[in-house]
Amino acid sequence: MTKRLTAGSALPDGVMPPTYDPAAHGEGIVHIGLGAFHKAHQAVYTDDALAAAGGDWRIVGVSLRSAAPAEELSPQDGRYTLIERSVEGSRARVVGSMSRALCLKTDRAAVLKALCAPSTRIVSITVTEKGYGLDRATGGIDPTHPAIAADLARPKAPEGLAGLLVWALAERRRKGVPPFTVLCCDNLPENGHLVRSLLTDMARHCAPDLVEHLTQNVAFPCTMVDRITPARSPDTLALALAMIGFEDRATVETEAFRQWVIEDHFPTGRPDWETGGALFVRDVRPFEEMKLRMLNGTHSMLAYTGFLAGYKYVRNVMGDPALSRLVTRHLGAAASTLDPLPGVDFGLYTKELTARFANPHLGHETYQIAMDGSEKMPQRIFAPALDALHNGQPLDAFAFATAAWVRYTVGRTDGNEAYDLRDPLSAKLAPAIDAPETAATLYDRIVNLPGLFPTELSASARWRSAVIERLGHMLSAGMQAAIQSEVAKIGD
Numbered sequence: 001m002t003k004r005l006t007a008g009s010a011l012p013d014g015v016m017p018p019t020y021d022p023a024a025h026g027e028g029i030v031h032i033g034l035g036a037f038h039k040a041h042q043a044v045y046t047d048d049a050l051a052a053a054g055g056d057w058r059i060v061g062v063s064l065r066s067a068a069p070a071e072e073l074s075p076q077d078g079r080y081t082l083i084e085r086s087v088e089g090s091r092a093r094v095v096g097s098m099s100r101a102l103c104l105k106t107d108r109a110a111v112l113k114a115l116c117a118p119s120t121r122i123v124s125i126t127v128t129e130k131g132y133g134l135d136r137a138t139g140g141i142d143p144t145h146p147a148i149a150a151d152l153a154r155p156k157a158p159e160g161l162a163g164l165l166v167w168a169l170a171e172r173r174r175k176g177v178p179p180f181t182v183l184c185c186d187n188l189p190e191n192g193h194l195v196r197s198l199l200t201d202m203a204r205h206c207a208p209d210l211v212e213h214l215t216q217n218v219a220f221p222c223t224m225v226d227r228i229t230p231a232r233s234p235d236t237l238a239l240a241l242a243m244i245g246f247e248d249r250a251t252v253e254t255e256a257f258r259q260w261v262i263e264d265h266f267p268t269g270r271p272d273w274e275t276g277g278a279l280f281v282r283d284v285r286p287f288e289e290m291k292l293r294m295l296n297g298t299h300s301m302l303a304y305t306g307f308l309a310g311y312k313y314v315r316n317v318m319g320d321p322a323l324s325r326l327v328t329r330h331l332g333a334a335a336s337t338l339d340p341l342p343g344v345d346f347g348l349y350t351k352e353l354t355a356r357f358a359n360p361h362l363g364h365e366t367y368q369i370a371m372d373g374s375e376k377m378p379q380r381i382f383a384p385a386l387d388a389l390h391n392g393q394p395l396d397a398f399a400f401a402t403a404a405w406v407r408y409t410v411g412r413t414d415g416n417e418a419y420d421l422r423d424p425l426s427a428k429l430a431p432a433i434d435a436p437e438t439a440a441t442l443y444d445r446i447v448n449l450p451g452l453f454p455t456e457l458s459a460s461a462r463w464r465s466a467v468i469e470r471l472g473h474m475l476s477a478g479m480q481a482a483i484q485s486e487v488a489k490i491g492d
């Protein structure tokens, strides 16, 4: 029987082990949201920082609901193989920065203890856009979000992110322990500010005397995070076994590229993440806008069009000449809405993104990116569309992406096969309606859902007709035909 990867496993040549002794370093970070992205990104930067500069910064990984990540990692002493896949080939390294993996549901006492420990100086988060329970319209909590509702009802036994962090910050204050820094690593605009406003509102409801402490004494640096990390497949597990000679149920595959831009505001210290290439800046916002609009916006556009055109992976979309032209157009349109960013060449960034999307070794599914559109479209597509409207720039690329998303919410392919929308707003986006809708009625119903579209954008007649015309074509002629006629509009 193949042995499982552990701290004691002798790794073959060519597989990079931790170049430091992980056990000699204490814990300093609790990370909430133990998914593939954290394991491919922040945990790797921390691994590099521990190797280069040391410090007690190992990570206690926590998932809120699923026991699977901890079940995978714990028998492996927190170790896992990171496989970087690029045109140059695949490289494997074993990451040692995760000291323990826990699940709030099953290891509650240990999680709460770690959150209150004076040694915990940072709590970082990747729970995806929908995990926060944020009401976009108010910037506060969404009381209908299941975890927020549960925590409002029982604030002393929190289950969700906002309730848990408010509880932990209150406990630390009661015990005279300095607050930890809250580091949001999800693809949200001004993510630190959003989480501060979420926690402050949560505190208003369940710990009013904490509000001032939260706003005055807790740091919420904003960050831009980037590394394309597909969901693990059976092939990933087989590749890890072939590369390291041990069974690794916690392995993760990703691209070679990675980027992390962080606001340097860590009152209780931080690892030397710059040793792994992180960039510390005063204002993350322009980097964040660039990445959300160019990388993520184009991702969403190509996911809806590509999925409906029958393409499973992003790399297949890039192999379609018509779609790849629409990708280039979208990148250009998104870049035109950005203010110049000293030291960054948007043209070069476009080239890099195109090559990253085309990576022939990554199995990044269009269906994975298509998930949670209602949580992603506002910052990726509607915000730059509004800027383009203000600037008098063409709306075509954003209108096309929006039409593709609205088309996707119908939940049936052009061949009439049903698929699951996987969106927290599924019930509202695709309610049971007897008669098929026209492009106009479908669009109008969705544009009027509260909190999704900026009002100025939805009120624009130019925008409305640009979306409806394209949506009508997608519904009547199918996605393949709509792609062709969109390309014909670009000209040479």
Ligand code: CS2
Pocket (backbone or CB within 6 Å): 187, 225, 226, 227, 228, 229, 295, 296, 299, 300, 368, 369, 370, 376
């Ligand atoms: C993607 C992102 O699934 C998605 O919505 O756009 O996860 C993307 O791969 C990452 O943000 C890349 O850093």
